Amino acid sequence: MSDKNVKNIFVNGAIAPAFIADSIARHSTKTAIGGHSIFMGQVRKDEIDGRLVSAIEYTAFEELVLENMHKIREAIFDKYPINCMHVYHSLGTIKTGEICLFVFTSSAHRKPAIDACTEVVERLKAELPIWGKEIFEDETYQWKVNS
Amino acid sequence: MEIEIISFGKISEFISNQRIIVDGVNDTDGLKTHLEATFPLLSGTKYKFALNKTIVQGNSQITHNDIVAIMPPFSGG
Numbered sequence: 733m734s735d736k737n738v739k740n741i742f743v744n745g746a747i748a749p750a751f752i753a754d755s756i757a758r759h760s761t762k763t764a765i766g767g768h769s770i771f772m773g774q775v776r777k778d779e780i781d782g783r784l785v786s787a788i789e790y791t792a793f794e795e796l797v798l799e800n801m802h803k804i805r806e807a808i809f810d811k812y813p814i815n816c817m818h819v820y821h822s823l824g825t826i827k828t829g830e831i832c833l834f835v836f837t838s839s840a841h842r843k844p845a846i847d848a849c850t851e852v853v854e855r856l857k858a859e860l861p862i863w864g865k866e867i868f869e870d871e872t873y874q875w876k877v878n879s
Numbered sequence: 880m881e882i883e884i885i886s887f888g889k890i891s892e893f894i895s896n897q898r899i900i901v902d903g904v905n906d907t908d909g910l911k912t913h914l915e916a917t918f919p920l921l922s923g924t925k926y927k928f929a930l931n932k933t934i935v936q937g938n939s940q941i942t943h944n945d946i947v948a949i950m951p952p953f954s955g956g
Contacts, residue, residue, distance in 0.1 A: 773956055790955065793887055793948055796932050797955075821955060833956050853956065861929070861948075862955025863888035875889045876954035 738802045741819045742794065746830035747772075755818060755836055765815050767842035769849035773833030775826050783868040787827045788876060793861040797821075804855050812848040814839040819852060821862060880905075880943040884914070888951040893920045901941075908938045910947065926951050 743751075752772065759765060778785045805817060815838050822832040835852050839845040857878055864876035882901060886894040894914075904913050907928050915922040928935040929948040941947065 791887065792955070793885075793929070793950065796929055796934075796948070799932065857956035858953070860955050861887065861950055861953055863951070864954045865888075875951070877952065878954045878956070 738798050739805070739819075740798065741801055741821050742792070742797075742823050743820050744822075745824050746822055746826045746832065747820055747834045749831070751820075752831070752834055752836075755834075759816065759838060762815060762838070764840055765838045766840045767845045768836065768838045769842070769845040770837075771833070771835040771849055771853050772831050773853075774831050775828045777828040778866070780866070780868075780874065783870060783872065785828060785866050786869045787825050787867045788832065789825045789865040789867060789873075790821070790823050790832065791863050791865075792821075792823060794823075797860045797862060800859050800861070801856065804852065804859065808837075808848050808852055811851075812837075812839065812844040814844050814848050817848065817852065819856065821856075821860070825867070880941075882910075882941060882944065883946045884949060885946060886949045888954070890921065890924060890926060890949050890951050894918050894949060904941065906938050906940050907935050907947075910941060914949070921949075924951060 775788050808817060818836040820834040826832040835849055837845045837849040865873050866876050867873045881898055883898050885896045901913055904910050927950050929950060930939055931946055
């Protein structure tokens with residue numbers, strides 16, 4: 733079940749590993765849960781035409797992201813018997829090695845959590861109006877293209 | 880009529896957020912033609928419109944004071 737409130741998924745800057753650990757800890761009281769599935773997106777030090785990525789700068793059409801994420805959330809809760817779902821996406825400049833995306837699903841049994849988590853990651857990459865600018869070590873940049 | 884255009888990603892590098900006057904344009908197909916003539920770099924680019932925060936699928940009517948977002952392919956996650 734999900735509530736009617738549109739959740740804010742944005743985090744300014746990188747998502748701290750401690751934040752992820754806290755999220756896990758906060759679920760220990762939800763004793764109907766038997767499995768969590770977690771996906772973390774980390775900024776990769778890609779090499780493109782001899783230049784190395786040092787960071788990605790994320791911008792977004794924020795209101796539309798929140799609306800679309802709400803619709804994805806409702807659809808996922810309808811489709812899978814999950815107890816909980818949390819999604820966080822960074823805005824601003826995130827350095828290589830830092831976490832820019834955190835998706836966390838929980839259910840009584842493992843399969844719905846794993847399947848829901850995978851589907852959320854694929855859908856958000858396709859449907860949320862968020863853009864990444866890959867900034868290279870020499871301070872040039874190019875706009876990220878999702879595959 | 881006057882509308883507001885907002886842009887994102889690489890499109891924001893050559894189109895800034897602004898109000899524009901569009902005469903003889905009353906739908907998104909017409910707006911596409913108008914914008915590509917005004918901003919030639921747009922015609923080489925893939926993009927979608929959002930009309931007042933709803934992504935446009937087919938041709939849609941535009942009215943005075945609408946907000947049109949010009950969005951290149953998403954690259955979040």
